Amino acid sequence: MQELQLIHIDKFFPPNTHACADVSLTVRAGEVVALLGENGAGKTTLMRIASGVTRPDGGSIVKDGERVVLGSPRDAIRRGIGMVHQHFMLIPRLSVAENVVLGFEEGGAVLDRRAMARRVEAFAAEVGLAVAGDRRVEDLAVGEQQRVEIVRALYRGVEVLILDEPTAVLTPAETEGLFRVVREMAAGGKSVVFISHKLHEVSEVADRVLILRNGRLVAERPPSAPLGELAALMVGEPVEAPSPSRRPASSEPVLSLGGARSRGEPGLRDVSLSVLSGEIVGIAGVDGNGQVALEEALVGTRSLEGGTFTLAGERLERASPAAIRRRGLVRIPSERHHDGMVAQASVWENLVLFDLAELGFARHGLLDVRAARRRAEQLVKNYDIRCGSIDQKLAELSGGNQQKVIVARELGAGPRVVVAAQPTRGLDVGATASVHKALIELRERGGAVLLISADLDEICQLADRVYVLYEGRVSQPVAPDDREQIGRLMAGVAA
């Protein structure tokens, strides 16, 4: 019977982040414990400590009644504690089996790949997970990669499995599958720690819910606790949902695609859609159905192979990304770390990154630093960006605040159209609400929003009209409250 105890764990990150403050908790055999909290609440740090990735500043870890010092992830694994990180620790170019056995290979110096693949497959089947041992990890869907991560942890003898935001990247069906696996593991006597900030998930899968806020364990609740109570404990103050006040849009489309085609896997295949001023149009669909192609085609980084692209009456099929942006189309990119920010630059630099000349921050190639900083200060205030100062590196902000910086920069100048791609993926409740609020405000001011999101709740909550993207094609527009039809279109089973 295994049991993991964390006792008075403390962790401080200079200069001023107290990630874990005197946190004590126990995880018993066969139970699923949810660790609920906003981004930056200290959930991940706490579990990185439990899995040997991070050393605590104070406190102790007791496994099966014995005090242990975990100097590395391997130490933790030897003690039966393993973590599946939010960003998977898989090696894309290696096979599933190679990833699973890495560091724990059996046999001599020469590897028998076939036998290795079979051994891994047999083991996976034994624990109720199907994986193909000789496929390359990079060829797998995200949900399958997560299965590989779990199989690997179990292969290494993990009894206490920590899952960090495991559903952030999954489709609804994959999420269901994961929950089944979690429950089966618990039934088999293993323990699971489930890190999440999604309330309904937590209450669906956990036996106990522990709530962290600002590095402290603030409460323990049964999963049956009302969601409102959990939310309040998590953020420390009641959260209001933005009111989706739907008002009629103008009749003139500000953005439209007609029969657009592009390269990609999948690319756009004959996509026609339109967005009116003053409306939010949702693009629903499971990830990997052409969302990236659509996003890139609209901002001009992927050229169209056919069809029309009209922005405010002007044809822009051959326009450069800069020209499209000058005409008032901005983007909240799905790959925000890659396309949306310069993490090593300061908050203020990121806030004025583009359109320097248009906004009057640059003349004759020289930066007007004072004007730019004033602007940044104002955006920080308007968009409630939590940072020590605007001179802080963007990398030092929490994920939610980094996204707020992008949103502030893109929406702050009052664009005609914003392409918002997965704008709240991985964000906590507070940051999500603030992004939603910004999008709704833009609509109220007569802007147009194309919301590309794999989060169906988000689409249904915000959008005035919905298109479903499936294998590079879009459906006819659907009303956002017709979830059943949207679901069928997402699965490709409706005409």
Add this chain to the structure above:
Amino acid sequence: MSAELVVTSGITATLELSTPILFGGLGGVISERSGVLNIALEGMLLIGAFGYFAGAGATGSVVGGLALAVVLAVLSALILAWLAVHAGANQVIAGMAVNLLASGLTDFLYQAIYGYSGTPPVPGIGQLNVPLLDRIPVLGPSLFEQSPLTYLALLAVPGVGFWLFRTRAGLHVLAAGERPEAADAAGLSVYRIRYLAVAASGVACGLGGAFVLTQVDNFSSDMTAGVGYIALAAVIFGNWRPRGVLVASLLFGAFEALQSILQALGLSVPYDLFLAVPYLVTIVAVSGFVGRVRAPQADGVPYIRT
């Protein structure tokens, strides 16, 4: 020149000129597969050449020459490894530092040791004729009458390939070069793997440098003349695979051979133009392959444990 002689000498020259590129390239593959970008191939080859000269000159034996070539090249590799792995330095700059050090240090030592006393005779390695096969007309004298080091380089191609892709140690190298944090989490020591891989590239460059020296039997300033950079190109062109590096080395070697044959033909074109041919081919080949090849994901990225 008879056509037969042109072909024979062409193939011979190709293999000779490919050998140091191949040694350097294989070293580069091992090092870069572990995640350490190896710009220092040039410097390590040069140090290997000097090492053979000094070692063979002092001991009067081939073994002494090879030993010192390998030891000095590995030491220079360890400088790169220390900078790249422990100090977390920018690996391009670390590599250039080793190259500059190699250039200056070999010159200095050569002057300091042999400036007054004159250079000692250096035993060559000679050639190894493969029995029977060397009797084949045209191909025999060109393919099977080569330096033992050339055969060694050719045999190392499948050897390194097998080691990288079929063994436990190779899997660990790949893991360190693709996703060091994953390797670390699996309990592997990324530092150790990278140190050893860079040291292995030192061994390869030591042998490659020794080969360069045995072609002329005397050391001269910067005598590797950019072969390490061509090897670096061969690594990219060969998509970080030993077999690909072999193809690239032979291609670059062939154009260098062509260059000398064209010169020998005595055409009334400035010979500098021919000298440029291999480098032009390198540029064209590598630029054509950019985007179609894929570097190890963590190539050139220092791994710092948090």
